[in-house]
Amino acid sequence: xxxxxxxxxxxxxxxxxxxxxxxxxxxxxxxxxxxxxxxxxxxxxxxxxxxxxxxxxxxxxxxxxxxxxxxxxxxxxxxxxxxxxxxxxxxxxxxxxxxxxxxxxxxxxxxxxxxxxxxxxxxxxxxxxxxxxxxxxxxxxxxxxxxxxxxxxxxxxxxxxxxxxxxxxxxxxxxxxxxxxxxxxxxxxxxxxxxxxxxxxxxxxxxxxxxxxxxxxxxxxxxxxxxxxxxxxxxxxxxxxxxxxxxxxxxxxxxxxxxxxxxxxxxxxxxxxxxxxxxxxxxxxxxxxxxxxxxxxxxxxxxxxxxxxxxxxxxxxxxxxxxxxxx
Amino acid sequence: xxxxxxxxxxxxxxxxxxxxxxxxxxxxxxxxxxxxxxxxxxxxxxxxxxxxxxxxxxxxxxxxxxxxxxxxxxxxxxxxxxxxxxxxxxxxxxxxxxxxxxxxxxxxxxxxxxxxxxxxxxxxxxxxxxxxxxxxxxxxxxxxxxxxxxxxxxxxxxxxxxxxxxxxxxxxxxxxxxxxxxxxxxxxxxxxxxxxxxxxxxxxxxxxxxxxxxxxxxxxxxxxxxxxxxxxxxxxxxxxxxxxxxxxxxxxxxxxxxxxxxxxxxxxxxxxxxxxxxxxxxxxxxxxxxxxxxxxxxxxxxxxxxxxxxxxxxxxxxxxxxxxxxxxxxxxxxxxxxxxxxxxxxxxxxxxxxxxxxxxxxxxxxxxxxxxxxxxxxxxxxxxxxxxxxxxxxxxxxxxxxxxxxxxxxxxxxxxxxxxxxxxxxxxxxxxxxxxxxxxxxxxxxxxxxxxxxxxxxxxxxxxxxxxxxxxxxxxxxxxxxxxxxxxxxxxxxxxxxx
Numbered sequence: 001x002x003x004x005x006x007x008x009x010x011x012x013x014x015x016x017x018x019x020x021x022x023x024x025x026x027x028x029x030x031x032x033x034x035x036x037x038x039x040x041x042x043x044x045x046x047x048x049x050x051x052x053x054x055x056x057x058x059x060x061x062x063x064x065x066x067x068x069x070x071x072x073x074x075x076x077x078x079x080x081x082x083x084x085x086x087x088x089x090x091x092x093x094x095x096x097x098x099x100x101x102x103x104x105x106x107x108x109x110x111x112x113x114x115x116x117x118x119x120x121x122x123x124x125x126x127x128x129x130x131x132x133x134x135x136x137x138x139x140x141x142x143x144x145x146x147x148x149x150x151x152x153x154x155x156x157x158x159x160x161x162x163x164x165x166x167x168x169x170x171x172x173x174x175x176x177x178x179x180x181x182x183x184x185x186x187x188x189x190x191x192x193x194x195x196x197x198x199x200x201x202x203x204x205x206x207x208x209x210x211x212x213x214x215x216x217x218x219x220x221x222x223x224x225x226x227x228x229x230x231x232x233x234x235x236x237x238x239x240x241x242x243x244x245x246x247x248x249x250x251x252x253x254x255x256x257x258x259x260x261x262x263x264x265x266x267x268x269x270x271x272x273x274x275x276x277x278x279x280x281x282x283x284x285x286x287x288x289x290x291x292x293x294x295x296x297x298x299x300x301x302x303x304x305x306x307x308x309x310x311x312x313x314x315x316x317x318x319x320x321x322x323x324x325x326x327x
Numbered sequence: 328x329x330x331x332x333x334x335x336x337x338x339x340x341x342x343x344x345x346x347x348x349x350x351x352x353x354x355x356x357x358x359x360x361x362x363x364x365x366x367x368x369x370x371x372x373x374x375x376x377x378x379x380x381x382x383x384x385x386x387x388x389x390x391x392x393x394x395x396x397x398x399x400x401x402x403x404x405x406x407x408x409x410x411x412x413x414x415x416x417x418x419x420x421x422x423x424x425x426x427x428x429x430x431x432x433x434x435x436x437x438x439x440x441x442x443x444x445x446x447x448x449x450x451x452x453x454x455x456x457x458x459x460x461x462x463x464x465x466x467x468x469x470x471x472x473x474x475x476x477x478x479x480x481x482x483x484x485x486x487x488x489x490x491x492x493x494x495x496x497x498x499x500x501x502x503x504x505x506x507x508x509x510x511x512x513x514x515x516x517x518x519x520x521x522x523x524x525x526x527x528x529x530x531x532x533x534x535x536x537x538x539x540x541x542x543x544x545x546x547x548x549x550x551x552x553x554x555x556x557x558x559x560x561x562x563x564x565x566x567x568x569x570x571x572x573x574x575x576x577x578x579x580x581x582x583x584x585x586x587x588x589x590x591x592x593x594x595x596x597x598x599x600x601x602x603x604x605x606x607x608x609x610x611x612x613x614x615x616x617x618x619x620x621x622x623x624x625x626x627x628x629x630x631x632x633x634x635x636x637x638x639x640x641x642x643x644x645x646x647x648x649x650x651x652x653x654x655x656x657x658x659x660x661x662x663x664x665x666x667x668x669x670x671x672x673x674x675x676x677x678x679x680x681x682x683x684x685x686x687x688x689x690x691x692x693x694x695x696x697x698x699x700x701x702x703x704x705x706x707x708x709x710x711x712x713x714x715x716x717x718x719x720x721x722x723x724x725x726x727x728x729x730x731x732x733x734x735x736x737x738x739x740x741x742x743x744x745x746x747x748x749x750x751x752x753x754x755x756x757x758x759x760x761x762x763x764x765x766x767x768x769x770x771x772x773x774x775x776x777x778x779x780x781x782x783x784x785x786x787x788x789x790x791x792x793x794x795x796x797x798x799x800x801x802x803x804x805x806x807x808x809x810x811x812x813x814x815x816x817x818x819x820x821x822x823x824x825x826x
Contacts, residue, residue: 193692194685201682204671211630211668212683212736213654272673 025316026263026280029309030287037291044294051173057286058175059084059234061279063257064264065186066230068278071258071266072190073223074203075130078254079119080231082141085250087111087232088239089145095156104161108236109229115141116228120221138254142247149247157243165241175237182230187275189226199223203272231257252303259310260285265317284309330358332394333490333521334379334410339388341374345755348374350545351388356490356521361512361535363553364525366542367565367816368616368781372525375542376492379523380412381405411483412492415499417475419482421468426450428467429482453481457511473504480511484520491515492523497531498617509535527615529558529820541565558822559813566783566812574788575760575767578807581791582606584642585744585775586627586658591636593626598799599636602777604744609766609776611790613783613815619799620779621663624746627777628660629653640744654683656744659737661730663748663779669733672722676714677703679721679732684739706735710765727758734765745769747778751785763789783812795819 037044063080070077091108095101115137122133167174190196198219201209210216234253239245264281266273285306292302334356341349349371356362364372377383379390381399389396392408399405402412419428426446427434435442435449450463459477467475476496483491497505512522512535524535532539532553540550541564548564586604591597597619604610614620626633629648638645640656650660662668670679680703681688688698703717710731714724721729730750737745747766751759766789770776780786786793793810795803795818803818817823 192694194689194694195692197678197682197685197694201671201674201678204673205667208668208671209682211628211650211660211662213650213740214682215649215651 025320026265026277026284026313029313030280030284033284033287033291037287037294041291041294044291049290049294051171053286053290054176055173056290057282058173058179059238060253060256060260060286061179061282062182062230062234062237063253064260064278064282065182065275066227066234067254067257068261068264068266068273068275069186069190069199069223070130070227071261071268072199072203072273073220074206074268075123075220075223076134076258076268077119077224077227077231078131078134079115079137079141080227080257081250081253081255082138082145083112083115083228083231083250084235084238084253085145085245085247086115086141086148087235088245088249089148089154089247091161091236092154092156092239092245093148095158095161096154101158101160101164105164105233105236108239109232112228112230112232112235113225114228115232116225117221119228120224123224124217124221142251145245145247145250149245151247153244153246155244156239161240162243163240165237165239165243175241178233178237182233183275183279186230190275195219195222255303256285256306259306263310263313284313330360330519330521332356333358333392335391335394336375336379337389337391339375339378339385339390341378341383341385347545349378349385352542352545352547354379354540354547354550356523358489358519358521359516360537361516361522361524363532363536363539364523364542365529365532365539365561365565367783369544370542370565371545372542373494374545376412376494376523376525379405379490380410380492382412406486406488409487409489410492411486411488411490413476413479413483413494413496415494417479419467419475419478422466424464424466425454425461425470425478426463428478429453429463429485431482433486449485450481453485457481457484457514459511471504472499473501473507476500476508477511480515484515488520490521490523492525494525495527495617496524497526497528527617527820529561529817529822532558532561543567558817562813562816562820562822566816574785575764576609576789577767577771578791579607579771581608582773582775585640586777587639588623588627589637591623591626591633591638593622593631593633593636596799597622597626597633600796600799600801601636602794602801602804604775604777606743606773606775607770608791609770609778609789611786611793611810612777612779612796613781613786613793614796614819616781618796618819620796621748622799623796623801624660624662624748624777624779627653628658628746630660654740654742657740657742658744658746659683659740659742660746661733661737661748661750663752665726665729665733670721670729673720675718676707676712676721676724676732677717680706680735680739683736687740702739703735706738709738710735711761725755725758727754727762730754730758730762731765734762742774744775745777747776747780749780749782750778751780751782783815786810786815787812797821 043049066080067077087108090111091104094104094107119133119137122128123130164174169177190199198214202216202220206216235250238249260281261278263284264277266277288306288309289302332355336354339349339352352375354375366372374383378385381402381404397408399408429450430446435445447463454461459481461474461477467478496508500508515522536553538550539553539556541548541561543565582605584603585606589601591600600623612620625631627638629650629652638648640658666672677699681699688702689695707714707717712731713728721732751762766776778789787810791807793805793815794801795815797819805814
């Protein structure tokens, strides 16, 4: 290994937000994509379409904040998509039972809390690898959703509920308002509280953090609970937007959420990553999806293309790092 | 027994960044003898062993096998030349069987398929010739340590090794297993195989050795015939490391008891340790690598559970210890491996310093950047931490500065009991003296310090009292006025000493 020359290190040394003199490569890719679709797709550069991108990216942002928090602890949560599905189902079932909209939102979010608590417990007390515990939860939550809905969509069009997914505050769609609030919440937790410090330092060195007298098991547990709650909130919004809980609506969402975190520069090692980067990752995926729709590339091609983009972006990132262009 | 020379090394020098691990060392080995290498931790035994096995390339010097000068390009090449080596950590694949492990990397083939029959037959023959009763079809993971070691021996001999290097082979064995190993070694010697045997147990010198060579600080101190040397002479050769700097200690009457440990048993390597540390004193904990000192520190700190024993902190018995609780009781651990256990390398200096004190500093959970800056600035100036910015990531700091960051972390929690595990290992001389100065300051202010160190001058120069550990037990307590290097090494290696 070569000698380490002391120079400004990674993104975090300069503060949590992305700053101009160190734009992560993914930002350029987003700009390139926007330019590309702007030229090739006539309908792309319209206010309506940008609102569309925001709307489509909102739930993904919520999910990606959840994924980022978990990955920062050197964990992984494969159950995020299934939890999204299940939470939508419990929310709609609550409405169908005649309860109020706040009760339905609460029921949905608590579903996520329960799922997150279960995986968190298995990981911390049961010492299961996060991959295994959340893989199990992925199946359990998806299966419960199928059972509760008898394998068909269940509907609700209570106006206050529908507003959460379809309404808007001024011109900003409600899901976007909620997603921004979630981002602010995530940012405050991660960068302004001791909980956030523990998340980052557990990812950076779990044993060292434990030997500093930090109850690492508790904070890891809490991270999965928060991630579950956020995924569930995403599920509630999704159900509100569709006016229905579909038992397979969340399939594949964990893929997009984890992809957005990775594209945003969150590493699976050593708790390296930022929430600002995750926003860029979400933008990348949302712009790509939207642009492909606008130019008429079918939905079936999109996962493969996103997979390609992830690999390309990571290879690009690794190349830049090897040449010392970025740290 | 006077055999011909198998290996003859002359003037071997090997340097690593900052350390001269071997300095012009001569060494030879005859057919049919056991040549024991003795020395303290870091004396250069392991480095020489790796040079002879082709794992390291010497910077200078020559190695001759059977009188012909050779250059061993890598361990595989050394193996071809007849040098086999058995490391302390075995290189066996746990879920493969004995025969497959013996033939690892050179499986016999037939028509392109593995020839299992030949493999087992050859392995059987080999094991029988060594009088080893091991099933060739047994998976290695199901064997005991001694049997695994025998498989290693068989593996090394399966390539017609004439030279066998063994690194502390008895460290993990029971007395009965040691007898078996020694019987095997005798058999190998009769076959004319030469054995280089690294040992940490003095009594083994007379049990198994023909000649013995002592190293200290990378230099050859002397080679003697075992029949013409006493253990006391050997100890005298091993110690005597020169004291390179003055230790800043102001001794004072000791205060009340801060830490009491009685009969702590943890895992397999800590078999019963008792000690006390009072306020205002530094208690040294000496012993060889593997004696269980770090394990004891981890058990006291609650990092590993202990099956037996009791710890008292300031007179209060500790129940269900964990690091969280021990920190709240006022204890801090500065671990031996700063990278793995002491610091989060990708976090900033500032984040590392306050990590253990977030609850105390910010009881309402929100981290206030201003408060953090003030607190950290104070430790940076108090401990003279050299850093361009409190936001500098600790991975870019020097070893000495990193150790100061760990110390700052525990000052920040207002610790009253400090466990220093190898406080100055890998730290340059200037920072070393500074760390020692801080330790002296701490005890002057009434803190209780337990200091694990493999550096005997440090133990003697800094401690009020010294405990010595051997094979998982605290075997001796030596007051400062009676502490000599010879005495401590004798206890550490299990040699009887007059009190």
